[in-house]
Amino acid sequence: DQQVKQNSPSLSVQEGRISILNCDYTNSMFDYFLWYKKYPAEGPTFLISISSIKDKNEDGRFTVFLNKSAKHLSLHIVPSQPGDSAVYFCAASGRREGGSEKLVFGKGTKLTVNP
Amino acid sequence: ETGVTQSPTHLIKTRGQQVTLRCSSQSGHNTVSWYQQALGQGPQFIFQYYREEENGRGNFPPRFSGLQFPNYSSELNVNALELDDSALYLCASSLSRGRNEQYFGPGTRLTVT
Numbered sequence: 001d002q003q004v005k006q007n008s009p010s011l012s013v014q015e016g017r018i019s020i021l022n023c024d025y026t027n028s029m030f031d032y033f034l035w036y037k038k039y040p041a042e043g044p045t046f047l048i049s050i051s052s053i054k055d056k057n058e059d060g061r062f063t064v065f066l067n068k069s070a071k072h073l074s075l076h077i078v079p080s081q082p083g084d085s086a087v088y089f090c091a092a093s094g095r096r097e098g099g100s101e102k103l104v105f106g107k108g109t110k111l112t113v114n115p
Numbered sequence: 116e117t118g119v120t121q122s123p124t125h126l127i128k129t130r131g132q133q134v135t136l137r138c139s140s141q142s143g144h145n146t147v148s149w150y151q152q153a154l155g156q157g158p159q160f161i162f163q164y165y166r167e168e169e170n171g172r173g174n175f176p177p178r179f180s181g182l183q184f185p186n187y188s189s190e191l192n193v194n195a196l197e198l199d200d201s202a203l204y205l206c207a208s209s210l211s212r213g214r215n216e217q218y219f220g221p222g223t224r225l226t227v228t
Contacts, residue, residue, distance in 0.1 A: 004157070034216065043119070043205055043219030044158070089157050101148070101209065102171055103217060105157030 003027045004092050006106035014114055019077040021109050023090030026071065030092040034103065035064060035075045038087045047088075048075070080113045087111070117142050119208050119220035127226045128196050136191045136223045138206030144218070146170070146211055147189040149181060152203040152222070164189055165211075193225075201227045 005024045013019045021035075031052035036044035050057040050064045050073070057064050063076045077084055087110045091103040120139045128134050140147050146165045150158035160173035164183035178194040187208070193200055203224050207217035 036219075041221070043121075043207075043221045046216045046218060049216060091157075101146075101215070101217070102160040102163065102173065103148070103150075103158070103207075104160070105150075107155065107157050 001026075002106075003030075004090055004104050004106040006088075006090055006109050008109050009107070010110045010112070012112045012114060013080050015082055016079045019075075019080045019084065019111055019113065021075040021077075021088050021090075021111065023073050023075075023106055024071060025073075025092050027092070027094065027104075028071070029094035030104070032093045033064070033066060033073050034091045034093075035062075036089045036091060036105075037084075038089060038108070044089055077111075080111075082113045082115050085111055085113050119206060119218055121204075121206050121220040121223050123223060124221070125224045125226075127228065130196055130198060130227055132196050133192065133194045134196060134225060136193075136204050136206075136225070138189045138191070138208075138220060140187045140189070140206075140208030141218050144208035144210055145187050146209045146215075147183055147187065148207045148209070148217055149189070149191045150205040150207065151175075152205055154202075158205055161191070196227045198227050201225060 034049040035047040038044045066073045087108040089108045090106040148163040149161040152158040162172040167183045183189045203222045205222045207219045209215040209217045
């Protein structure tokens with residue numbers, strides 16, 4: 001049962017335009033969400049996170065929006081650059097006994113930014 | 116500041132063998148988590164270590180085991196390797212077991228033949 005879903009395996013945008021990556025989750029116990037970027041032959045790199053007490057978090061060109069009622073979050077990249085081409089993973093976590101922070105990942109969306 | 120490092124980079128093993136993967140956490144981080152990423156999938160949580168003790172485990176059989184050392188580095192051991200264990204194994208470190216971002220190493224690519 002996939003608790004975190006990224007329904008678009010790939011996305012292609014033009015340089016300078018907005019990239020919007022979407023993520024849905026099913027577990028209402030999730031209260032912390034993260035986006036990671038992964039280049040080939042490298043580990044995932046942390047991009048941005050958001051707590052469930054917020055509905056928006058911004059960091060430079062990256063903004064994450066959270067819609068708790070819809071169990072949906074999105075990552076906006078503005079403006080998109082060719083160096084943003086990578087696989088983007090959405091991840092979620094919820095409070096666990098013992099405090100361990102198990103991250104549950106989606107399958108990823110491959111973003112291609114064309115010059 | 117040194118990031119998360121993992122060794123080896125690649126490994127080929129035969130079914131039934133045992134393997135040990137190693138991870139050095141980022142400076143100042145005392146929590147290490149291990150993930151398995153199969154081809155075309157997102158990383159899946161194996162387990163987490165905090166101050167040398169297992170602190171949460173995912174849906175993996177007991178033949179997946181680990182250790183964390185006093186310097187917070189960690190090992191992942193897999194016994195009786197199966198073909199389905201072929202994957203990228205990722206180690207991530209974080210400041211504490213609480214609500215902190217996890218920082219990943221480059222991974223170890225394990226192939227079981």
